[in-house]
Amino acid sequence: MFVVLLRFSANKGAAGQHMPGHQEWIKRGVDDGVFLLAGSIQPGLGGxxxxxGTSREDLEGRVAADPFVAEDIVSAEIIEIAPWQADDRLKFLLA
Known part of the structure; x- marks a missing residue:
């Protein structure tokens, strides 16, 4: 399991121009079953x-394809988590 942090860079002002492509990229990740949750880092720091259900290598490629990453609107950090305990509602993450 991974957490991807997308922190705004100095080029944050270009976000509106690339937002449709970024939103489509997120939708594709959800539709593919790879992204379980996506949201904003508050207050307005990024996402x-x-x-x-993916490898680090595949996720790195997917993240590189995000228009926000490609256009240096955000910097991406991928954090890998090896879960060992979960609430019953999230037990599927332990597999």
């Missing part, structure tokens, strides 16, 4: 994604 975060929880990803599951």
């Amino acid at each position: 975060a994604i929880v990803a599951h």
